[in-house]
Amino acid sequence: MHPDTLQLAAYIDGALDEAERAALRGHVLTCSTCAARLERLHGDARQICATLSATNAAPDVRAAVRARLRRRQPGAWLVRGSSLAGALAALLLFALLIGSRSGTVGRVPDRLFVTDTQNGQLVVLDAYNGERLGAVDVGSYPTEVRYDRRLDRLYVLIANGVVAVDQGTLTIVNRWSAPAALGTNAGMALAEERGRLYISQPAAGGVTSLDAATLTPIQAFSVGTAPAALALTPDAQSLFVFDQASGALWMIDLSNNNRATRLLDRGDSRRSGWLALSEDGQTIYLLRGSVSSASAGQAGAGAQPELWRVAVRGGQAQGPFLLDKTPPLWDLLLLDADHLAIARGDGLRGGVDIVGTTSLSVTAHLDPSYDEHHLVAGPRGTVFALNWLHGTITRYTTSGSSVAWRVPSAKWQPWEGVFVAGGWRWPW
Amino acid sequence: MLWELAVLSEAGPLNAERNNADALLVARIRSGDEAAFEALVLRYQAPLFSYLRGFVGDVEQARDLVQETFLRAYKSFGSLDDPALLRSWLYRIAHNQACSLLRRRRLISWLPLTFDHHSNDAALDRSAIETIRVAEALEQLPVEQRAPLLLHLVAGFAYAEVAAMLQISEGAVRMRISRARAAFRVAYGAEENDDAS
Numbered sequence: 001m002h003p004d005t006l007q008l009a010a011y012i013d014g015a016l017d018e019a020e021r022a023a024l025r026g027h028v029l030t031c032s033t034c035a036a037r038l039e040r041l042h043g044d045a046r047q048i049c050a051t052l053s054a055t056n057a058a059p060d061v062r063a064a065v066r067a068r069l070r071r072r073q074p075g076a077w078l079v080r081g082s083s084l085a086g087a088l089a090a091l092l093l094f095a096l097l098i099g100s101r102s103g104t105v106g107r108v109p110d111r112l113f114v115t116d117t118q119n120g121q122l123v124v125l126d127a128y129n130g131e132r133l134g135a136v137d138v139g140s141y142p143t144e145v146r147y148d149r150r151l152d153r154l155y156v157l158i159a160n161g162v163v164a165v166d167q168g169t170l171t172i173v174n175r176w177s178a179p180a181a182l183g184t185n186a187g188m189a190l191a192e193e194r195g196r197l198y199i200s201q202p203a204a205g206g207v208t209s210l211d212a213a214t215l216t217p218i219q220a221f222s223v224g225t226a227p228a229a230l231a232l233t234p235d236a237q238s239l240f241v242f243d244q245a246s247g248a249l250w251m252i253d254l255s256n257n258n259r260a261t262r263l264l265d266r267g268d269s270r271r272s273g274w275l276a277l278s279e280d281g282q283t284i285y286l287l288r289g290s291v292s293s294a295s296a297g298q299a300g301a302g303a304q305p306e307l308w309r310v311a312v313r314g315g316q317a318q319g320p321f322l323l324d325k326t327p328p329l330w331d332l333l334l335l336d337a338d339h340l341a342i343a344r345g346d347g348l349r350g351g352v353d354i355v356g357t358t359s360l361s362v363t364a365h366l367d368p369s370y371d372e373h374h375l376v377a378g379p380r381g382t383v384f385a386l387n388w389l390h391g392t393i394t395r396y397t398t399s400g401s402s403v404a405w406r407v408p409s410a411k412w413q414p415w416e417g418v419f420v421a422g423g424w425r426w427p428w
Numbered sequence: 429m430l431w432e433l434a435v436l437s438e439a440g441p442l443n444a445e446r447n448n449a450d451a452l453l454v455a456r457i458r459s460g461d462e463a464a465f466e467a468l469v470l471r472y473q474a475p476l477f478s479y480l481r482g483f484v485g486d487v488e489q490a491r492d493l494v495q496e497t498f499l500r501a502y503k504s505f506g507s508l509d510d511p512a513l514l515r516s517w518l519y520r521i522a523h524n525q526a527c528s529l530l531r532r533r534r535l536i537s538w539l540p541l542t543f544d545h546h547s548n549d550a551a552l553d554r555s556a557i558e559t560i561r562v563a564e565a566l567e568q569l570p571v572e573q574r575a576p577l578l579l580h581l582v583a584g585f586a587y588a589e590v591a592a593m594l595q596i597s598e599g600a601v602r603m604r605i606s607r608a609r610a611a612f613r614v615a616y617g618a619e620e621n622d623d624a625s
Contacts, residue, residue, distance in 0.1 A: 009609035013587070015602040041609055044616060045581050051562040052482045052582050058474040059491045062466055065498045116623070283488065311488050318488065358492050359532045 003027065005156050020360055053411065064280055068337055079376055104212070107132075110422040112376065112384055113154055113167070113394065115142035118413040120157050122165055127378065127419060130393060130407035136170040138163045146190040146197075147418045148212060154418065155212070156187045162199060164215055167420060176215035180204060185228040185244060185272075191236035191254075202226040205250070207241060221258045223250050231275035231284060238312055240284050242273035249273070249286050249310065263315050264308060267401075274332035276340060277312075278357070284310050287332040288320075305329050307340075307360050322358035333375040335398060339363075341383055345371025345397060352385055354398060366396050367403060376417040388413040447512040454511035469498050472515070475583060476522050482555040482578045483526050485567045493529065519583055520593050523575060530571060565615035573608035575603050 002012075003024050010016050016373065020353055024341055028034050032315050110127035116135070122143060139158035146155045153173060154165045160181050164174035183203030189406040190212065197210040206222045207230070224243030227250070231240040239252040252258050264286065274287045289305040307322030323329075323342070329349035331343040344350030351368035352375065355361065372385035377390035382404065387392045391412050395404040433478075453471075456464035480490035480497075500521050508517050566574060579590045588606075588614055591598040 004610075004615050006606060009606040009613075010603070012609065013602040015599070015606045015607045040617065041613060044609065044612055047616075048482070048562055048566070048578075048612070051559050052478040052578070053475075058477045060470075061473050061495045061498065062469050062493065064495050065469055065502075066466070068495065068499055153623065247437065273593055279614070280490075287572040291556060309488065314487075316488065318486065358489070358496070358529065361532060 002031065002034055005037065005041070007035070011038070012041060033107075051181045064337075069330060077261050084148050084340065089110075109423040110379065111167075111392070111420050112378075112417055113145055113147070113420060114376075114386065114414045114417040115145050115156060116412045117141050117271075117388065118145065118411075120158075121412075122154065122170070123406070123412070123414070124170065125393065127384075127395070127422075128228055130395065130405045134170050134405075136165060136172065138172065140163065143186070144188045144416050145418045146188055148190060148192055148193050150195070151213060153186065155190065155277070157182070157199065162188070162197065162215060163209065164212075176214045176217070177212055178208075179265040180333055183226070187228055187230035189230040189232040189239060191232055194236045196236070196324050198230055200227040200230050200241060202228050202244060207239070219258070220258075221252070223252065223323050224248060229273055229275045231277045233277060233281040233312060234279075235281060238281075240275055240277075242275055244271050244273065247271055247273065247288060249284075249308075251312075251315065251415070261315065263310055264317055272329070274329075276332050276334040278334065279337055283357075284312055285332065285334070285360075286310065286319075287323075287329065287342065289329040307355070309357075309360060317358070323362070327371065330373040331375045333377055335377065335383060336380065338374065339398070341366075341398070343385060345373050345387065345389070347371055352383065352396060364398075365399055366398065366401055367394070370394070374414075374416050376419055378419050379417060379421070384417060384419065386414040386417060388415050393417075446515070450514035453512040454505065454508060454514055458505055465502065468501075468514075472518055473498075476518065479519065479578050479583050480522055480526055482563075482566055482582055483523070483571075483574060484529060484562050489529060491564070493522060493525050498524050500525070516585065516589055516593055519579065519585070523579075523593070561616060565612050568615040569608050570609050573604045573611065576604045577608035577612070580605055 007016070009022060011021060016024065019122060028038055054132055061171070062273045105404070111133065112127045114123045114125065116123050120136045120137055120140050120144065122138045123241045124133045125131060128131055133188045138156045141159040144157040147167065148155065154167050156163050156165060161175060161177040163172050165171065166173050167374070177195045178201065181203060182199065182201050185202055188197065195212045196218070197212045197215070201208065205225055205227065206220050206327035207227055208220045209218045210216065211218055225245035226243060227241045228244040229242040232238070237253070239254055241250040241252060243250060246265060249263045251263055253261070272289045276285045277283070277409045284307040286307065288308070290303045304325055305323040307323060308317055308319035310317045325346040328382045329342060330345055333341045335341050335354070340355040340416065341356060342353040342355060344353060344404040348371055350370050350371035352366040352372055353362045354364040354366065357364050371387060372394065373388055374386045376384040376386065379386050381394050381398055383398055387394070387398060391409045391414065392406055393414050394406040396402070397404050431603050453464050457468065476497055477494050480493045481487060484490055484493065497518060501518055504521070508514065548590045555575055569577065576590050576594060579593065580587065585593065587598050587601050591601045594601070
């Protein structure tokens with residue numbers, strides 16, 4: 001009578017009593033079959049260890065942990081700079097004394113630049129209180145806007161091209177006219193260090209790269225049928241494209257002759273999608289909804305929205321993480337390493353869902369009694385929500401789940417925006 | 429005799445030298461030495477990842493959990509009573525994080541996907557196939573068996589250490605690991621007729 005596998009395993013782990021152990025040991029010493037089975041159990045253990053201990057998959061999380069600790073406990077990392085504080089204070093005082101008389105120095109507030117689709121303008125607001133600071137006419141139906149720190153300018157996507165706006169003077173410094181209308185839901189991504197601007201053209205079925213400084217076309221390539229939302233990794237090596245015709249996610253390897261890989265193609269009815277990249281550029285989040293649920297706002301219409309998490313390296317995808325159908329989805333935004341935000345609005349209510357990046361489940365609802373459409377990342381712990389239907393912009397404090405301010409106006413349609421941190425203007 | 433030696437080698441001896449080094453590391457971290465905390469992350473990120481990868485069965489989630497483990501550890505060093513037990517304390521944090529994740533995951537449906545760039549590959553290499561087979565077999569094990577198995581085999585904790593970590597008896601640990609071994613054999617070696625009866 002041969003022992004079963006559990007008895008052999010219990011022998012290895014010392015889980016048998018003395019008599020059982022002695023009997024089994026005697027059997028195994030004389031039975032080559034059971035000796036081989038016992039060896040297979042040991043082989044399993046070695047295989048598990050070897051597989052899981054393979055170093056090629058082990059991450060180096062030091063930089064990510066350091067960054068997250070800095071965000072959580074900024075004071076602990078500022079101690080090093082204390083020796084410089086005196087010198088900096090003296091320099092600041094000197095600049096204030098000199099510059100305040102000439103008017104060339106002063107605090108520039110944190111600003112929120114918002115596109116106004118109704119009036120064809122780029123509007124600038126004081127991010128602290130929502131006060132309107134200025135506006136510039138940019139052209140028909142401005143939607144997305146990006147800020148280029150390197151050149152200190154903003155790029156605004158309009159119905160038939162892109163305009164570059166100097167953020168200090170609010171003047172147009174450059175313009176690109178597309179050969180044809182870009183189409184609804186065109187997307188824009190900025191590779192600041194490389195000086196490239198990527199524009200998706202759903203109507204033309206392709207993506208065009210522009211030189212950011214001159215807004216001259218460099219290259220055009222086709223991706224899917226109707227490429228819409230774009231997201232670019234911080235190293236500007238991978239461009240993600242959502243194809244609204246098929247609902248598929250594409251990854252373009254910009255370092256390898258724009259080689260395109262289709263990562264997700266569910267072949268179902270979901271035709272609206274939003275992308276958000278993690279801060280370290282290692283993970284991309286895809287929110288997929290259905291056109292009917294986003295545009296018509298019909299309760300229960302369309303398929304259930306779903307969130308996906310895709311590894312940038314390797315392309316492994318996890319999902320779908322299913323979300324409530326209503327109120328309809330409007331936007332997806334990465335708030336920080338731990339949280340995503342999703343805007344919802346049915347014309348009356350919706351608010352902002354906060355979603356954990358680990359669980360991809362909703363952890364909080366901000367202001368569900370008010371509908372919101374597009375989201376803009378603010379200073380840490382804040383998010384701006386834009387409602388084009390009612391013409392409002394709301395600043396939320398995500399940590400306290402509270403409304404800091406809301407500015408209403410019936411005379412405009414705030415669509416998308418970008419937050420630009422303020423600073424000091426110096427006399428040199 | 430051969431198998432008895434194997435039993436000992438799997439558990440591994442208590443590494444007093446490592447525990448002393450850990451205690452020194454904790455003392456430096458508590459004194460505000462940032463480099464010491466980085467050294468701790470460097471030392472334990474790979475072994476923690478190995479354990480978590482086997483436990484939750486997902487590389488990306490294991491990566492997130494490793495980060496979370498160190499962040500929690502950083503905030504909780506005050507609760508570490510015996511600095512020489514740093515290693516088991518870190519694993520306990522990691523294990524608790526992973527259990528929370530698995531509890532949440534029960535509410536979510538997970539679908540594996542195939543991708544174009546994979547299907548273009550002529551064939552997965554042998555090690556990749558083995559990795560998938562091991563992961564799939566581990567996934568079949570109940571969580572209460574998988575954890576002690578991996579803490580013992582992969583992390584190298586002795587039965588008594590696993591028992592203390594999971595707050596169950598040493599006998600229960602031995603029995604759960606035995607059951608896990610047997611269940612893994614069934615799942616991993618499914619093509620073999622392992623029972624000789």
